[in-house]
Amino acid sequence: MNFTPATPLGYLRTFGPRADPATDLTWGLIVISLAVVIIVTVLVVAGVLVRRSRGSERPPVAESRHEARWIWVGLAPTCVVLLLSLVWTVEVLARINDPPRRPALTVEITGHQWWWEARYDFAQPNGTLVTANEIHIPVGTPVLVKLTSADVIHSFWIPALTGKTDTIPGRTNLTWIEASRPGDYRGQCTEYCGAQHAGMAAFVIAEPPAAFAAWRAAQSAPARAPSGPAALAGQAVFAAYCAACHTVRGTGAEGILGPDLTHIASRQSLASGLIPNTPGSLAGWIGDPQALKPGARMPAVGLSGPQLGAVVAYLEGLK
Numbered sequence: 590m591n592f593t594p595a596t597p598l599g600y601l602r603t604f605g606p607r608a609d610p611a612t613d614l615t616w617g618l619i620v621i622s623l624a625v626v627i628i629v630t631v632l633v634v635a636g637v638l639v640r641r642s643r644g645s646e647r648p649p650v651a652e653s654r655h656e657a658r659w660i661w662v663g664l665a666p667t668c669v670v671l672l673l674s675l676v677w678t679v680e681v682l683a684r685i686n687d688p689p690r691r692p693a694l695t696v697e698i699t700g701h702q703w704w705w706e707a708r709y710d711f712a713q714p715n716g717t718l719v720t721a722n723e724i725h726i727p728v729g730t731p732v733l734v735k736l737t738s739a740d741v742i743h744s745f746w747i748p749a750l751t752g753k754t755d756t757i758p759g760r761t762n763l764t765w766i767e768a769s770r771p772g773d774y775r776g777q778c779t780e781y782c783g784a785q786h787a788g789m790a791a792f793v794i795a796e797p798p799a800a801f802a803a804w805r806a807a808q809s810a811p812a813r814a815p816s817g818p819a820a821l822a823g824q825a826v827f828a829a830y831c832a833a834c835h836t837v838r839g840t841g842a843e844g845i846l847g848p849d850l851t852h853i854a855s856r857q858s859l860a861s862g863l864i865p866n867t868p869g870s871l872a873g874w875i876g877d878p879q880a881l882k883p884g885a886r887m888p889a890v891g892l893s894g895p896q897l898g899a900v901v902a903y904l905e906g907l908k
Contacts, residue, residue, distance in 0.1 A: 591794065592772035600748035604774070605767045606689065607751045610681045617677065621670060632663075688731035688765045695733045696724060700743030700756040700778065702886060703785040704848060704861040711809070718808045719836070721848035722861050723792045725808075727801040728768050736762045744780035747793050753779050768795030775862070784884035790862030811839025812851045812907050823903025830890045831900070837907065847887060854908040860885070872901045 594602065603612045697708040707724045710717050726732045736745050738756040746753040747766060754764040768774065776791035796804065815824045824840070831850075832842035838851040856866050860882050864870040873880075876897055878887040892900065 591796075592770060594749050594772070594774065597775035598748055598777060603749050604772065605750045605769050607685055607764075607766055608749065609769075610684050611752060614677060614681045618674060621674060625670075688733075688767065690731060692731040692733035692765060694726065694730060695735065696726075697735045697737075698724070698745060698756070698791075700736070700738040700740075700745065700782070700789075702740050702783050703778070703789040703882075703884075705745075705789070705791045706739075706848065709805070709808075711805070718805070718851075719849040720808060720852070721856075722790070722858070723794055723856050725794045725796060725801055725804050726766065726768060727798045728771050728795050730798070731765055731767045734764045734766060736764065741782050742780050743778045743782050743789070745776065745791065746779045747774050747776035747791065749774045750793060755780060766793065768793070771795050771797060771800075773857075785882055788861060788863050788882055790858075792857070792862065807855070807908075808852055812837045815903050815906055817902070819899050819902035820906050821903075823899035823901070826892065826896045826900050827903055830892065830896075834887075850904065850907060852907055854905050868901055868905055871904060872897055875900060 594604075596602070600608075601612060601615065603609050695710065697710070699706040699708070705722050705724075706719065707721065708717065708719050734745070734751075734754075736754055736756045737760060738758045740758065742758070743756040744753050745756055745764070749772075750768055751764055751766045754762050756762065772795050774793045774795065776793065778786060778789035778791075780786075782789065815821045827835075827837070828841060832840075832844055834844040834847040836843050836845065836849045836851065838849070842850075854866070858864065859866050859870055859874050860878070863882055864874065875890075876892065877889050878885050879889060
């Protein structure tokens with residue numbers, strides 16, 4: 590079973606060389622800041638108590654030269670600490686800007702309202718595969734991530750693995766990720782992008798290289814042919830009502846407005862992490878997506894009960 594962080598969007602414990610140096614820097618600056626606050630507080634309280642104990646025996650001007658020394662005593666270590674913090678920050682930014690070795694894998698991620706499209710371009714014979722919201726990567730391998738947007742500005746963030754990078758229409762921004770251990774790492778859009786901004790999650794699933802290769806081979810294959818009368822009927826319903834927006838590779842469905850559904854049954858969740866991928870959730874999502882995710886681009890197509898059941902049976906077979 591894959592590891593899942595105890596705090597899915599926590600950024601103070603990370604699991605990869607892209608995020609670990611920044612986390613160490615964050616903890617270091619937190620400790621320095623707390624130390625400064627404590628020292629300043631103690632000195633202020635001590636100064637007030639000393640002034641009260643002395644009373645008003647001498648005018649403040651008489652002690653101005655003596656007290657000015659304390660300004661220099663405080664200024665010198667402050668400058669040293671700030672300089673060291675600056676050097677540390679610049680060193681970390683330089684270290685995480687590029688991966689330690691050439692990425693062996695590239696993933697093109699496009700932000701949509703409100704889901705993530707992930708495209709893998711492999712050399713033949715695997716070819717190109719497209720999935721949604723769940724981004725699989727091999728453990729211990731740097732992965733180059735190319736980010737863009739199909740509509741408005743989004744921001745891609747997997748806190749346990751990498752920092753935030755905006756996805757901007759008409760522009761490609763680059764980042765990279767690497768996981769040091771297998772696990773399911775949740776991410777989130779962090780740039781307000783409309784009504785369902787909070788419902789735009791992403792998941793990076795880091796697997797051992799052998800498991801990733803098996804996933805890649807399965808995902809690169811065309812969709813399974815439906816088996817059973819319900820799934821066969823569902824394929825016909827899908828072609829009539831859903832194929833204009835969705836792609837199922839190996840069939841006549843080649844829509845590009847919605848997520849690629851070639852292997853939808855292999856995913857853990859639906860609607861960009863909003864609900865689990867179960868037959869009941871799938872039926873509820875197809876039957877009335879606006880009830881679950883108001884404002885989503887997917888309309889309710891008005892299927893009858895038998896039609897809805899048949900489509901669910903067909904999609905459940907797309908593993």
